[in-house]
Every structure is written in structure tokens, then in C-alpha cells.
Amino acid sequence: MEYKTLTELSKELTTKKISSVELTQFFLERIKSFDKKLNSFITVTEDHALQMAKQADEQRAKGEAGRLTGIPFAQKDIFCTRGIKTTCGSKILDNFISPYDATVVKRFNDAGAVLLGKTNMDEFAMGSSNENSYYGPVKNPWDLERVPGGSSGGSAAAVAAYLTPGATGTDTGGSIRQPAALCGISGIKPTYGRVSRYGMIAFASSLDQGGPMARTAEDLALLLQTMSGFDEHDSTSVDKPVPDYLKTLNDPIKGLRIGLPKEFFNQGLDSEISKIIHDAVREYEKLGATVKEISLPNTELSIPAYYVIAPAECSSNLARFDGVRYGYRCDNPKDLEDLYKRSRSEGFGNEVKRRIMIGTYALSAGYYDAYYLKAQKIRGLIRDDFMKAFNEVDVILGPTSPTPAFKLGEKMNDPVSMYLSDIYTIAVNLAGLPAMSIPAGFTKGLPIGMHLIGNLFDEERLLKVAHNYQKVTDWHTKIPEGF
Amino acid sequence: MSLTAADVKKIAHLARLNMSEADIALYTPQLSNILAFVEHMNQADTSHIDPIANPLDLSQRLRKDVVTEKNERDQFQAIAPEVQVGLYLVPKVIEDE
Amino acid sequence: MEWETVIGLEVHTQLLTKSKLFSGASTAFGADPNTQACAIDLGFPGVLPVLNGEVVRMAIKLGLGINAQIEARSIFARKNYFYPDLPKGYQISQYELPVVSRGFLDILLEDGTSKRINITRAHLEEDAGKSLHEDFQDQSGIDLNRAGTPLLEIVSEPDMRSAKEAIAYLKTLHSLVVYLGICDGNMQEGSFRCDANVSVRRRGETKFGTRTELKNINSFRFIERAINYEVERQIALIENGEKVLQETRLYDPNKNETRSMRSKEEANDYRYFPDPDLLPLVISQDLIESVRHELPELPQQKRQRFMDQYGLSAYDAGVLVASRELANFFETTVKASGNQPKLAANWVMGELSAALNKSNLEITDSPVNAEQLGKLVLRIHDNTISGKIAKTIFEALWNKEGDVDDIIEKRGLKQVTDTSAIEVLIDKIIAANPQQVADYRSGKDKLFGFFVGQAMKESGGKMNPQQLNDILKKKLSG
Numbered sequence A: 001m002e003y004k005t006l007t008e009l010s011k012e013l014t015t016k017k018i019s020s021v022e023l024t025q026f027f028l029e030r031i032k033s034f035d036k037k038l039n040s041f042i043t044v045t046e047d048h049a050l051q052m053a054k055q056a057d058e059q060r061a062k063g064e065a066g067r068l069t070g071i072p073f074a075q076k077d078i079f080c081t082r083g084i085k086t087t088c089g090s091k092i093l094d095n096f097i098s099p100y101d102a103t104v105v106k107r108f109n110d111a112g113a114v115l116l117g118k119t120n121m122d123e124f125a126m127g128s129s130n131e132n133s134y135y136g137p138v139k140n141p142w143d144l145e146r147v148p149g150g151s152s153g154g155s156a157a158a159v160a161a162y163l164t165p166g167a168t169g170t171d172t173g174g175s176i177r178q179p180a181a182l183c184g185i186s187g188i189k190p191t192y193g194r195v196s197r198y199g200m201i202a203f204a205s206s207l208d209q210g211g212p213m214a215r216t217a218e219d220l221a222l223l224l225q226t227m228s229g230f231d232e233h234d235s236t237s238v239d240k241p242v243p244d245y246l247k248t249l250n251d252p253i254k255g256l257r258i259g260l261p262k263e264f265f266n267q268g269l270d271s272e273i274s275k276i277i278h279d280a281v282r283e284y285e286k287l288g289a290t291v292k293e294i295s296l297p298n299t300e301l302s303i304p305a306y307y308v309i310a311p312a313e314c315s316s317n318l319a320r321f322d323g324v325r326y327g328y329r330c331d332n333p334k335d336l337e338d339l340y341k342r343s344r345s346e347g348f349g350n351e352v353k354r355r356i357m358i359g360t361y362a363l364s365a366g367y368y369d370a371y372y373l374k375a376q377k378i379r380g381l382i383r384d385d386f387m388k389a390f391n392e393v394d395v396i397l398g399p400t401s402p403t404p405a406f407k408l409g410e411k412m413n414d415p416v417s418m419y420l421s422d423i424y425t426i427a428v429n430l431a432g433l434p435a436m437s438i439p440a441g442f443t444k445g446l447p448i449g450m451h452l453i454g455n456l457f458d459e460e461r462l463l464k465v466a467h468n469y470q471k472v473t474d475w476h477t478k479i480p481e482g483f
Numbered sequence B: 001m002s003l004t005a006a007d008v009k010k011i012a013h014l015a016r017l018n019m020s021e022a023d024i025a026l027y028t029p030q031l032s033n034i035l036a037f038v039e040h041m042n043q044a045d046t047s048h049i050d051p052i053a054n055p056l057d058l059s060q061r062l063r064k065d066v067v068t069e070k071n072e073r074d075q076f077q078a079i080a081p082e083v084q085v086g087l088y089l090v091p092k093v094i095e096d097e
Numbered sequence C: 001m002e003w004e005t006v007i008g009l010e011v012h013t014q015l016l017t018k019s020k021l022f023s024g025a026s027t028a029f030g031a032d033p034n035t036q037a038c039a040i041d042l043g044f045p046g047v048l049p050v051l052n053g054e055v056v057r058m059a060i061k062l063g064l065g066i067n068a069q070i071e072a073r074s075i076f077a078r079k080n081y082f083y084p085d086l087p088k089g090y091q092i093s094q095y096e097l098p099v100v101s102r103g104f105l106d107i108l109l110e111d112g113t114s115k116r117i118n119i120t121r122a123h124l125e126e127d128a129g130k131s132l133h134e135d136f137q138d139q140s141g142i143d144l145n146r147a148g149t150p151l152l153e154i155v156s157e158p159d160m161r162s163a164k165e166a167i168a169y170l171k172t173l174h175s176l177v178v179y180l181g182i183c184d185g186n187m188q189e190g191s192f193r194c195d196a197n198v199s200v201r202r203r204g205e206t207k208f209g210t211r212t213e214l215k216n217i218n219s220f221r222f223i224e225r226a227i228n229y230e231v232e233r234q235i236a237l238i239e240n241g242e243k244v245l246q247e248t249r250l251y252d253p254n255k256n257e258t259r260s261m262r263s264k265e266e267a268n269d270y271r272y273f274p275d276p277d278l279l280p281l282v283i284s285q286d287l288i289e290s291v292r293h294e295l296p297e298l299p300q301q302k303r304q305r306f307m308d309q310y311g312l313s314a315y316d317a318g319v320l321v322a323s324r325e326l327a328n329f330f331e332t333t334v335k336a337s338g339n340q341p342k343l344a345a346n347w348v349m350g351e352l353s354a355a356l357n358k359s360n361l362e363i364t365d366s367p368v369n370a371e372q373l374g375k376l377v378l379r380i381h382d383n384t385i386s387g388k389i390a391k392t393i394f395e396a397l398w399n400k401e402g403d404v405d406d407i408i409e410k411r412g413l414k415q416v417t418d419t420s421a422i423e424v425l426i427d428k429i430i431a432a433n434p435q436q437v438a439d440y441r442s443g444k445d446k447l448f449g450f451f452v453g454q455a456m457k458e459s460g461g462k463m464n465p466q467q468l469n470d471i472l473k474k475k476l477s478g
Helices: A006-014 A020-038 A046-061 A103-110 A153-160 A177-183 A217-227 A271-286 A299-320 A336-347 A350-363 A368-392 A415-420 A426-431 A459-472 B005-014 B021-043 B073-077 C053-065 C163-179 C220-239 C285-294 C299-310 C314-320 C324-336 C341-359 C370-381 C387-398 C404-411 C419-432 C434-441 C445-459 C465-477
Strands: A041-044 A072-076 A114-119 A166-171 A186-189 A209-214 A257-261 A290-294 A395-399 A435-443 A446-453 B087-091 C003-014 C076-080 C090-094 C100-108 C114-126 C130-132 C139-143 C150-156 C192-202 C212-217 C248-252 C257-260
Touching (some): A006 A217, A020 A041, A020 A114, A041 A153, A046 A114, A072 A103, A103 A114, A103 A217, A153 A166, A166 A177, A166 A186, A177 A186, A177 A446, A186 A217, A186 A459, A209 A217, A257 A271, A257 A368, A271 A290, A271 A435, A271 A446, A290 A368, A299 A350, A299 A368, A299 C076, A336 B087, A350 A368, A350 B005, A395 A459, A415 B021, A435 A459, B005 B021, C003 C220, C053 C114, C053 C150, C053 C163, C100 C163, C163 C192, C163 C220, C163 C299, C163 C324, C192 C220, C212 C220, C220 C257, C299 C314, C299 C341, C314 C324, C341 C370, C370 C387, C370 C404, C387 C404, C419 C434, C419 C465, C434 C445, C445 C465
Parallel strands (some): A072 A166, A257 A290
Antiparallel strands (some): A041 A114, A186 A209, A186 A435, A395 A446, B087 C139, C003 C150, C003 C192, C076 C090, C090 C114, C114 C150, C130 C139, C192 C212, C248 C257
């Protein structure tokens, strides 16, 4: 059972080599033994999990099991789970027991997956290191002095340390891909609108997108199949059929046109990482792909545009946390203004407050055009760059992150340098494209992620391209020492 | 754009955040740095570009006008900070509406 | 007069949908607090809005009703501010691109002329909840049942020049939205609320004066009083060499005065931006056409038809179309009267309206239904009864004493039209009053009335006046 992928575990359940209860107990035990070191879970739902596992086994006995029935699984604590604490990594929601299920949660429940718990994250998904959680930082299982990346750092660390075979993440500027890269696992951010945002606590609504994180592309295909699809509760959800991702996973990629954006390989990139990515490109050439250099000239502008749009939207999205209907309320407010100001100031952490402030400023009278409108136009430029590129190539390939996992505390006092660690991922969110990160090698014992970007709704191709690589490499099978 | 302490105070009030003098001393340069960084956007000529509010070029879907929600007040208010006779309580709202 | 008043109106109409603008919670009025506020209305973390399609059809109806442009593409924005009755910390509203723009309404003035009032725009937005202050020491209670209820805000140009014009516009608009079936028009429950922008300027001046905004006034009468008070206040200020401040003022109907809402003015910076949870609202020409087919006859069209078809005066037609119910009542009456529109109009606007007013009843609650009133008119027309007798019968109908013909029958109120019967009666009167007959014949013409009176008295008023006149004249001259 040790280190089997989610797909393999699904087969073991099907052939009744193991029961869901046994499997669930196994992962709960691992969480108990190892998560003290990692802090990857905010809430472990042990009793609930065992009960769900028992139900899953009963369902299977009745012959009504699907591929995820009885599979232990973790949800990022940004997804609302009915009757279970949902914190979004924030003190302001420390006492929030959600009265409803997010659509994504409902879909996994309906599929019979067993919820192990809720994973740690940067507060309201704002961060690239998971150091912004009210529940303390998550450690990278490859080096406990280093960050796992963020904001889905808890999910990434938990999957990497095999505390769960899979988990959900959300990606607003790289929050699935960057931690996947830094923890040596696979993760996919689908096309904007592919996965319902209903019940996924909003950070920046026009950028947020949920997606799965697991060991392999094959696992991701299975999970994405369950997560995806139209949801009438989300106006931005796209009513478009979801292809059978598993069906085409093994198709060959001969003739695939890969583009390498020259802007992804400039001086900011660690030279070791550059080498690792070029090795991966050679593997693809061996598999019959053709490779050409392309240009995404406005890549650098993506970060400034992002740090206007995301804070502006978050400043408004987070106004509902006011101490009136749920969540944290300050003690003895002396008047209404005091209630608002102290509840919010005591309830939010520094990075969240910083972004609310930036966003409030960017939207305020006299500055809207210079900041928000300008950023939306930059968004147009960036989308045009990608559309041009996809006229020539099928997928875009590069590094996910300019550096491997950095040390805890290293960038905490320099927000701008922290923001720059998302240089390769952010443009993808601005354009709404699907993209993934898969393990491609190691430098000094730390995993490196390869970034694959597809055209709108081209998840099927991305998963196939990743799976083909994973069939001829073994980076995705590595488990950090001590776990 | 360099912000002053007064700017930061004003923004904090709009966002209903408390700022101590120490907070203002910390935030003023940090926010100014972020804004200076953000202003790199101005390098780009966007005069011919339409702004994008949403990555997908789609239009709003319409819902049927039917009541689908039932009364869940007890459940919702079980997690509220302060309620009485079904109302959420807040410090007195100065009557001007 | 030296001063000219300038008024623009913003009207919030609550749309008559079953569910809210962005959620499936009920909009019914008067439920227990917070029992109709769902997770979306309460602004729970993670919830998202989905637009109610019926609201769009209603906005199109209004747009067609005010001869406006219905925009092919409009945008929902967020208006950001903190208030306990605003759960999300922002109101979803249309800002830069509203669903309806550039329309007009023609209003009828008291002198019978009409005036065109231009309408700048109409946009969709969600209502807020309510704060209740009475029952809690140092605290307010928040009821969010109303939060998320759909509103259509209709903004006029500053085209009105008196409180009377403002009221005429409001009544015309009120009647329109009720006709269209998009609003119940109930002002007490806040379904039709008005803010007035008021300024004054010296006659001949082309620039507008500084305006004040009068908030949330909930009856026509109060609006008229509030505007008149505000106009006087502004004129007095200027004549004293002081300045009018641009501010929001509240009308107090108990004191009949307006007063400043100071705190409201504190640096409003609503930070509008397009709501990223909603996509552009696109309205196709097909949708507009399908709504156009559903449109009822509108008050102005109906007024014209009443003039053309029934030969009514502009004033009478205007009164009768003021509400759809009154207009329907009238048309049913006409039908039952064997097509006597003028007589029917007189009865609906005269006897019936007076009786309803006296008892404080709406036309829909009238004890006399339109068929009965029509029958009454018919009986006047076919000479079964006289107009005077008809009033007696109307009272009986009002008191539910039965059907028109039954009452006539039971009480023996049928007009005497049998010539020989009238002749017999007149012969009797002539025989009984020889002196008066002699006087009349010698030239005292005035005595004719005496004989009519006698005849009416004898017959209990049931004699046909024309017939009586003719026969009496003949007999007396004989």
C-alpha cells in the first residue's frame, strides 16, 4: 500500500484487496505520525472520515461503487464543508462552521471520496509560501526549513509526504502550480470557468480557479473528471461538456508542437532549473514532439497587473467579513465603526490587510482608470500574446517557479520579491488558461516543477502531454526522506 | 506614486481597518513600494486594447424566477456572534436613513 | 414670479418577482425576520449570484413603456460601502452601463396640456435589509429579508418645474409600472419610493442652482409638501444672502420640514467596479420582441383609444385610465350599458367615485360591480327609469339589495311611458285645479312647472319627463 498512487489505490479498492476503512485508517495514522512536522492540515475529520469510509465500503458491497468511492482525500480549507470548520487560513473564520457544501465538495462527496480533513493555506489564498496562515506555516517535506509554496501549501505538502493521495487546491496566480513544483507533485489549474467556484471562498473572483493536486497526471485526470463541469450556481461556470480525460491519456504525442517562451528563460531563472527544464524538453523530442522558441513579450507586466486586479477584487470580496453574521467579532465594540474596524483588524493578518489596502486605493475615486482599468487592458495584451502563441504551438513549456523552495522567513519582509516568485504562473490566470506543474528533477535535494500551459479548455491535451512524460520518467514517484 | 501617512489613514478608514501609528509607519513605505512596482504597467501602450473584466467572452446566464430556498434561519444564526428574536444585533446604528 | 423650481426624480420600484435578484429566496412581504434571507442574501463566504431572468423581462417592459433604448449590453457593478443592512459590504447595481437609457413620459398638466419629461436611465440593483432600532438597548437589530430584492431605479432629467409637475410625473410613472405588472405600486410597503433632487434659480437663469436630495419619501402628498418646503427654504436662504449646500435631506412629515443628514455626506467613495462574479447582461432583439408581444395596452395608448372609441374628453379619458382596474371597470360598464360610454363615464366618475371616496374604498372593492352599473345606465338610456330614480337604485345596489331590474320591479320604480295612463293622470290634475288652469291659459306660463310637479308627485317620480311635457302642453293648450 505504501506510496501507491490514487489510481492504484482505486484499483485495489475495486479488486477488494483493501477496504476503504483500512485505507482511511492508514492515512489517518500517517497524518497523526507526520503532520506535527509539516502542519499541513488545519482540521482532521477523523470520525467523519471513518464514517464515510464505512458507507463507501457498504456502497461497494452493494455494487454501486465508482472510481473514487472510498478514496481518502483532502480539501483545501478554502472550500466550504457543511458542518465542518472552514477557516480559509484566517482567524476571522476560526469559528466558522459552514452551513453549506461547496459544489466541488458536493461532487467529491457524491463520488464517494472520503474527506480526511482540511488543508492549511495562506490566509484567503494570499501568499506564495504558506507563511501567511493564522494556523502557522506549513513546512516543505523535502526540507523542513523551507516553504512548501503557496497558497495551496498544505495540500501540496500533504500529497508530497503521502498523508493523502490527493487534494484540492485553488489557483489565483499560481497557488496550485507553484506549491506543486516546490513539493515535487503534480497539479493542474483548469481553464477559468471549468470548475465551479460556488462555495470556494473568493479571493479574486475573475482569476480564482480550483483544481486537483496529486502525485501523477493520471491521478489528476481522475480527480478533474469529478471536479469539472457546469454549475448553475456559478454565473462564470461554463456550460460545456467535460471530455473523458482518462480515455486519451495514453495517446501518443508524436507531432506535438511545444513552444518555449524566451521570456521564461531569462536572467531571473536559476541555471540549474534551466538545465532541468531543457532536459525535459529533450525527453519530449524523443517522444516525437517538435520544439520552437516563442515570445510572450508582456510577461513582465503580468505581475503589476495582477497586483492591481487581485487586491482590488479582494478588497471588495473581503468586505463581508464584518463581525455581524458569522466569524470573528471583537470584544465589546463601543460603536458600529469600532465593531467593523477592530473585528477586521484583529481578524485579518498582515498580507491580507496589505492587499485590501492596495485594492481599496486602486479602486478609489480618481485612481480607477490609472490602476484597475489599465490592469484590465494589460490583461488584454497578455491574452493576445497567448492567442498568438497558440496559433503556432499546442502547448507552452517552461519552469513553474524561478527558484526551488526558499527558506521560511526569507521573503516575509519584502512583499515585492515574494510577488516575483509567481512570474511564470500569473499571466496564465490573467488569460484564464489551463496549466499544470509536474515534477521534472531535483536540484540540491529540492524538487523542480515543469510548467505546461494549454489553450482554453485544452486540459485533455495537457494531461496527455504530462502523462506521456511521466511514463518515461520517475521524478513523480519520489518520496521525501523521513516520510 | 508615493503614499503619505494621511493617505494610508484614509484608505484604512475606507476599508474599515484600524491602523496604529506603528502600523502606519510599517505600511506606508510597503504600500508605496508596491504601487511603484505596479506602475510598471505604464510602460505598455494599451491605447488600442479593450479592457478584460473576465477571461471568457461570455454573457450572463439567466435563472428562472422560482423560489428554491427554504427558511434556514436557525442553522445560519447558530454561528452568528449575536442574535435576538431572529435579528442580528450590532451596536446602535445612528438613525439617518 | 421671480423664482423657478427645478426638480429631478429618482424612483426605486420594487419588481414583482417571486424570488430575489440573485438568489432563489422568496420576496414575499412581511415574513418573520431573516426567514427569507438565504446564504446568498446573507453574504456567506463562497456564495455567488445568478441573475433572475424575469427581472430582465421586467426591465425591458419598462424600457418599452417609456419609449427608451434597451441596451444590448449592460454591466453589473459593485458599489462598495459598509453598513449593517448591506451583508456583502457592497451593493450590486448597474453603474456605467444601465439596462435602459434615454426614454420619456408625457404627463398631463392640470390645464389640460401635456409635457414631456425625459428619463435619463433605468438600472437594476439589489435592495438592502432593514435596521430596527426600537427594541434594543444601545443596539440595532438587522433583518435581511429584504436584502437582495430586485429594484429598478428610474432616473429622470431635471425637467420638472413645480411640485405639481413632479407629482403628475410620479403618478404617471406609478400607473405605468402597475399597468406593466412589474411593480405592485404599494408605497406604504416601500415598493415605490422616491428621492427628489430640488434646486431653485432666478427666472431666466440658464445654469442650475445647487441642489439638495430629499430621500425616501413614501407618499405623493408628502413628496409635494417636502418639495414645497424645500423650495421655500432654498429661496429664503438665497434671499438672505446665504448659500444652498449640496446635501441629502430627510423630510419629516410630522413637522413638515426637511433636515440635513450630515453623517451621510462623509467622504462617499463607493469604489465602483464591474462585478467579477457576473458577466455582461446581453439582451437580444428577439427577447425584446417577445416581451413586446406580452405588453398590455399602456395608459397613454388607452387614453387615446378612450377618446377615439368612446368620444371622451382628454380629461375624462385621463381620469379613467389612471389605473388599469378603473379603466377595466369603465369598459365593462360601457359594454353592459348597451354602449353608452358618455353616460357610463359620468356614472363611474360621478356617483360611483364619490361613493367609493366617501367609504374609502378602492375600485376593486366596489360593492356595485361594473355589470350592475352598466345595466343601470342601460335602464336610464332605454327610458325604463329616470336619472333621478337611478340614484335611488344606485343606493340600493350599493346596499346589496339585488339586481337592477329586481329593484325596479320590487319597488315599482318603472317609469310610466304609457301615453293613455299619462293622459288619465293629467286629466285628473286639470280637473282638480281649475283656477291654475285658467291662469295658465290667460298667460301665466310659469305655472307649467306647477303642473309638472303635481304630475311627478302623483306618479312618484316615475313619469318620463319628456313625455309628460309633451302631453301636458297639449292638454293645457286644449
